[in-house]
Amino acid sequence: MKLVYFAWVRERIGLTEEEVDLPAEVTTVGDLVGWLKSRGPEYEHALAEPRVIRFAVDHVHAQRDRPLAGAREVALFPPMTGG
């Protein structure tokens, strides 16, 4: 699955995107956050305040309980400030 990061989530992780192979037990967006945080201090720092992180699955906003089955691209980013 492809993960993409934006704004300070991108800066803290130090990547704009990456391909990952998820363990079988990671089945929701919330699981993904927990798994990412175990991957190193950059991820820990980027996702330290889980309440403020927003998600999109295949370009559509998603909540933490969103299943990952069939997803091609998951995005993690801070609250949006466009307009």
Place this chain on the structure above:
Amino acid sequence: MKLVYFAWVRERIGLTEEEVDLPAEVTTVGDLVGWLKSRGPEYEHALAEPRVIRFAVDHVHAQRDRPLAGAREVALFPPMTGG
């Protein structure tokens, strides 16, 4: 005093403006309407539905109880439809 008329009030009276000398007993905008209606069938026709006529005294919207003392120009017109 100068009287000015607009839209269908102007068309029905057949004048855009006129100078008038008011009798002493005509002291308010409402009195003026009553006095004008007595001046002929054009005025009668223009002012037949007194509820819909609007007024301005010296370029400021006014109600029927507005005194005429000191007024230089009184306008009579239908509801406005600008914008």
Place this chain on the structure above:
Amino acid sequence: MIPIRVVVQAGPFDVAAEIARLKAAGGAGAIVTFTGVCRDEGGRLQALELEHYPGMAEEEIGRIASEAAGRFELAGLTVIHRYGRFSPGDDIVLVAAASLHRQAAFEAAGFLMDYMKTKAPFWKKERLADASENWVGPRDGDDAALDRWRK
């Protein structure tokens, strides 16, 4: 005092130039414009004639604009109302409001239009395709629109 520009004219206006003028005054983070356009009334309308009360038109719009400037936190405000003869598609009126944050500009533009509809001394006469003509009456909704601004 913020810059307030009120113009009553026969000729056309330039929305882009009016936006640029408001931006040049500074302090704008949001600019809302309203352009009122002559409708074709489903093909029935041939032309629209707008009569106005010279002198009072400028003064009354100026009073409404000052009231808006007092109610909303604006950086600038422009109102241009045309008179004369219009064909379908012609611009009739422009309101442009600038503010730091968007809500004030939206509210001021809405307030201006609601008040102009019922207080600015302009009258519309329709000339129809069948050669008849008639004075436009007030819309029922226009008085109701004012109610939301009553303090």
Place this chain on the structure above:
Amino acid sequence: MIPIRVVVQAGPFDVAAEIARLKAAGGAGAIVTFTGVCRDEGGRLQALELEHYPGMAEEEIGRIASEAAGRFELAGLTVIHRYGRFSPGDDIVLVAAASLHRQAAFEAAGFLMDYMKTKAPFWKKERLADASENWVGPRDGDDAALDRWRK
């Protein structure tokens, strides 16, 4: 279906051209535009950088625009959101809504902006005059602004 035009681009936009395009589609009696401009933040701001999520930005704005077209009686709707580097005074976003009567265009433009602020995937970073930089946080008012549109 009314014409809906959504553009995400680096370059500038032309408000007058967008208004003309909406008028050309017909049925417009009222056109409301909102232009969001880069503020100078009291002289503190040197530049603003807008990052976006390519692909999702267009799609999400398209979804918000379709929702607006379903809620309000519109004749046409245009949204242009820029990304990249901005100086104070530069245009960032344009919403233009056309309708037969003014209320729908005002409401649609307000709805679009309220939703874009919190749902369109764009992020602002300020570069300040003292050479520091920081990501802009969400405004408290932006979530509250959404509440008035909840059905």
